[in-house]
Amino acid sequence: MALITETSLRALLIKGIPDPFPVAEGDKLTPAAADFLKGRGIPIRRCGEEPAKLPGRTEAGNLHIPVGVSSRHAHLSPEHVEALFGRGYSLTPMRELSQKGQYAAHETVTLIGSKGIIQNVRILGPSRGATQVEISRTDGFALGVHPPVRLSGQTEGTPGITLAGAKGTVVLPEGLIVAKNHVHMPPSDAMRFGVEQGDRLILQTTGERPVIFAEAAIRVNERFTLDFHIDTDEANAAGLSTGDAVRMIGKNGEITGSVRG
């Protein structure tokens, strides 16, 4: 908080007056000081009033993250693999996923809800400790069930669903979620992006449906490959497909300086 007078500006004149002249929030210019600047064609820039610019859609930058779109899928416990496909059965890998060691299996299940069914739901392997089924909110309307948005593994208090496989069914008491969007990063990328586990990333898309994901979770692990995982609703709302990229423009509610116009 200061009063900026013509005298103080004249004192600066010897060494050069900033152009534009920065004025902090709460500072006051005397009328003579304002005229003094105006007479020299020096605009005033009030720090607090400068609008934050979203980065241009074609702006260069290296904080890009590849997009991976996850369709509805199921992770099964070894017990549920056997219940659905027969005693002693193990999943058959069909296609490797972007995260090392993960694969889409040949096997699929049918989800059975109170309002409808969804067939050909891909199983992802390898099998896990607890069965978890990830659907989109759109799928939830078709099935008649409305699971909360959760990170993988956080299934306490979520609804269940009935699964049918080639040799049996499983009535899952809980484990149905809509996946919260999240970024997988190896530590080297976390360092490059200046982020750590627990941060909420602000990610901008640049397609024909420009959307900003305001609170993407981040998971950092040596085994991870850089990837932004979204579900099909998010992909369709933003016009994104696997292989597209989003750009990090900030974190934890702040759009960072590096990306401002």
Added chain:
Amino acid sequence: MALITETSLRALLIKGIPDPFPVAEGDKLTPAAADFLKGRGIPIRRCGEEPAKLPGRTEAGNLHIPVGVSSRHAHLSPEHVEALFGRGYSLTPMRELSQKGQYAAHETVTLIGSKGIIQNVRILGPSRGATQVEISRTDGFALGVHPPVRLSGQTEGTPGITLAGAKGTVVLPEGLIVAKNHVHMPPSDAMRFGVEQGDRLILQTTGERPVIFAEAAIRVNERFTLDFHIDTDEANAAGLSTGDAVRMIGKNGEITGSVRG
């Protein structure tokens, strides 16, 4: 661009030094000037580096806009109403919509694509000059057709679709779109929001899937009711339902000062 020296700061001292001391982008402090400020406990605020804050999710503000979620629907020309439902037929209003004079009709059509069909697609009335069918990107995958994102009425060069009604079919040569998200505003609201037709609004959601729609179109008309129209993909990606609200936090790529932390 200026060199800020200890001498110029001392000259300011008489009248009071801004605290924090604003420094414009490109300005340089001499080491002595930096020490001078440091010795007085006055921090430097670089205008260009100040991070833009996204508004908090519970922050007050009156720039809220109610959300209207549009499911897939068809607008029919009078000729196509007759082709689909019989000579001399007119639509039967079932439910008024938020925009005055618009209604959902009792009648529905089936959309027939190369990969699948979608039944029970609502017709909106009254009938229009040209038939237009609005689907989500998700619907496009089910039908096997991928229309561009367009504002209503901008159907040049869009794909067509086959419609089946109770009494006939129409093979539409063009007119299938994914609706671009847009805000309806009466002029009084446009004045209150400080926006005009042609602006691109930045709209923030505050649900369990926080998303920012970065370029919402705006249409201003005396007959309009304040409403942000999104499709089901956008609603599901943002966890929104009709009756929820979004908040305007800026326009034309700039997050405005009024909403910054």
